[in-house]
Amino acid sequence: MANTSRGTGGLAFDPKKRSLPSELNIFIALILIVLIFEALGQILPYMNNQSFLFDTRDRFDSIFNEARLRIIILQVSIIGIIALGVTQVIISGGIDLSSGPLVGATAMIAMSFAQTELVNGNPNPKAVFGEWAFDLPVLIPVVVGLAFGAFIGSVNGMLIAFTRIPPFIATLGMFLICRGIAQAWTRGKPVSFPTDSFAFIGKGMMPVAWFIGLAFILHFIMRYTVYGKHTYAIGSNEDAARMSGINVERHKVMVYMIASMLAAFAAIILSSKNLTAQSGMGIFYELYAIAMAVIGGVSLTGGRGSIIGTVLGAMVFGVIQSGFTYIKLDAFFQLMAMGTIIISAVVLDKVRQERATKRS
Amino acid sequence: MSDIILETKGLTKHYGGVHALEDANFTLRDGEHVAIMGDNGAGKSTFVRQITGVEQRTSGTIIFGGKEVNFKGPIQAREAGIETVFQTLALADHLDVPDNIFLGREITKWNWLGPFRRLDYKAMRDETLAALEKTAVKIPNINNVIQNMSGGQRQCVAIARTASFHSRLTIMDEPTAALGVQETEQVENIIRNLKKAGEPLILVSHNMRQVFDLVDRIVVFRRGRICANLDIKKDKITGEDVVGYITGAKTGDEYMETAL
Known part of the structure; x- marks a missing residue:
């Protein structure tokens, strides 16, 4: 349009008054949180002027504390992949509580198809199946894992779409079913010793690459x-x-199928990274994933939110977690503080929403 | 008569024991604007819901464009060319104007991607502006989400959405019920434009002045039945007459036997 201050029918509007993208708020919050931790490092007496963000002891080539940044982003990546799927579920007006246990179940199942025959020359002590399941091409455990995720997700979706039961209930049931599958698969025994090609999926910084790509x-x-x-x-x-x-x-x-497939893929990466799968994997992941989305401005009532927001929310989540450790906050208090932050994020979002509706 | 666009014969709808609509015989000619009036619960909205396939009728036939139709849902009715503005606005609050106008029939690129085919935002935006221009709807900023708009603007978007597609029949269920004076006028202008374009319309309304201003014919519903069919352009009919039919003080001659 030639004149952007004129809308249809010549009605005037002020383009400057258009609200800024809500992701900007989260980005600002992220910077503020980093600055707060940086300041705490200087203020708290027991911190000896450590820096949260910068490399003050010349351990790295860059000015940043690379080790910390790497840990933050690596920690965030796997749950972040789940959060990407949960984001679209919440935007569609639903919720997915089954993703955490699904991680456990998928890790167990996929790892069973990724085992090597020989560990240091001896037979694999953790073998689940017989000989036929050893040293399979990497594609097989990945496809099996994703297919399992797709199956669980489509059951979730069909329950919610066709029986009209609340998503909360459907996925809560699936939460227990998946944890049960994970434990029943090997009667609670861990599954270990994957092939080299399977181990490559989650090696080093690979989870970060997957997270960014997805x-x-x-x-x-x-x-x-x-x-x-x-x-x-x-x-x-x-x-x-x-x-x-x-x-x-x-x-x-x-929507639910894609969410569960992403959670299943996160499980594959996680088990590959840890070189083992245990039925207890992914505890609290579903809640952390929801928290990342919510911190990132995804509205639990549906219709609002974005992937950029969730990625920023995941970063905020990672920075806070890392920061608590950095200021040597006790792990028990960390959980409480995290809970408080999640509640505040939702309350803030609600206040902002209400203000926005009042203005118009 | 080949110019009949819509005809219903013995259209009936029961909700359990409630007879919401009983034996409705209705015809609409091409280009004709008809108002449906009646008290609350008289069966107006029920009648509209049967035609548009939102609900499945108990019995009776619907003939649209010369063919008997059986719409399983509003989507099929829309595909056949019946566009409806519902009493409850069918808009997504968090989407902007082009998104809402094109919801369910987006202009896309890369169609080989199936459900992940790409939206052509520019084309939809251009067509939205053209459609709003055509219907003379005034909206300050089409990139604004519906949530931040006034009731009138929302209704205008809903109507522009209906009017911007070449439909064979437009149905509006109380389009101005919640609107201010200026906004009502805008909606009425859209209806006049439809009349000029020769597109037929069924208007459900409580507003006597509006009905007399806009339409050719009034069909009055009472207690689930049609009780009057008034050609207000030919016969001398006043608002008082219509009120008489609505309240049951009067009944059209041809409906004497069935009406209570």
Whole structure:
């Protein structure tokens, strides 16, 4: 348009008054939190002028404390991948509590298909299946894991779409079922010793690469495709979406399926990184993933939020966790502080929402 | 008569024991604007919901464009060319104007990607501006989300959405019920434009002045039945007459036997 201060029908509007993207708030919060920890490092007497962000002891080539940054982003990456899937579930107006136990179950199942025959010349002591399952190509455990995730996700989705039970209940049930599957798979014994090619999936900084790559793909999907638009529409007004000709039921099944496949992939990366799978893997992951999305401005009532927000939310989450350790806060208090922060994020978001509606 | 666009014969809807709609015989000619009036619970909205496939009728036939139709849902009705503005606004609050206008029928690129095909934001934006221009709807900023708009603006978006697609029949269920004076006028202008374009319309309304201003014919519903069919352009009919039909003080001659 030639004159951007004129809308349709010549009505004036002020383009400057347009609200800034809400992701900016989270980015500012992220910087503030880093600065607070930096300041605490200087202020707290027992910290000996340590720096949170900078490399003050010349351990690295750069000015930043690379080790800390690397740990933060590595810690965030795996749960972050789950959070990407949970983000689209929450945007569609639902919730997925089953992702944490799904990580445990998928890790057990996928790892069973990724074992080597010989460990240091001896037979694999943790073998789950017989000879046929040793030294399979890496594609097989990955495909089996993703297929399991897709199956669990589609059951979640179909329960929610067709029986109309609340997503909370459906995925809570699946939470217990998945934890049960994880324990029943080997009667609680860990599954270990993967092939080298399987171990490569989560080696070193690979989880970060997967997280960034998947975040880009999910961002594109949510922002620029029909799938993304319909996900927002369903979360915003399900009846309107239905009346507009969107197949709401089929779409919901897809949303939950993609979320569970991402969680399954996170499980593959995690088990590959740890070189072992245990039925207790992924405890609290579903809540942390939801927390990342919520801190990132994804509205639990649906229709609002973005992948960029969730990625920033994940960073905030990682920085806070790392920062608590840095200021030597006791692990017990860390949980309490984390809970407080999540609640504050939701309250702040609600206040901002209400102010926005009042203004118009 | 080939110019009949919509005809219902013996259209009936029961909700359990409640007879919401009983034996409705209705015809609409091409280009004709008809108002449906009646008291609350008289069966107006029920009638609309049966035609648009939102609900499945108990019995009766619907003939649209010369063919008997059986819409399983509003999507099929829309595909056949019936556009509806519902009483409850069918808009997604968190999406902007083009997104809402094109919801469910987005313009896309890269169609080989199936559900992940890419949205053509620019094309949708351009067509939205053209559609708003055509319907003379005034909206300050089409990139604003619906949530931040006034009731009138929302209704205008809903109507622009209906009017911007070449439909064979437009149905509006109380489009101005919650609107201010200026906004009502805007909606009425859109309806006049539809009349000029020769597109047929069914208007459900409580507003007597509006109905007399806009339409050719009034069909009155009472207690689930049609009780009057008034050609207000030909016959001399006043608002008082219509009120009489609505309240049951009067009944159209041809409906004497069935009406209570």
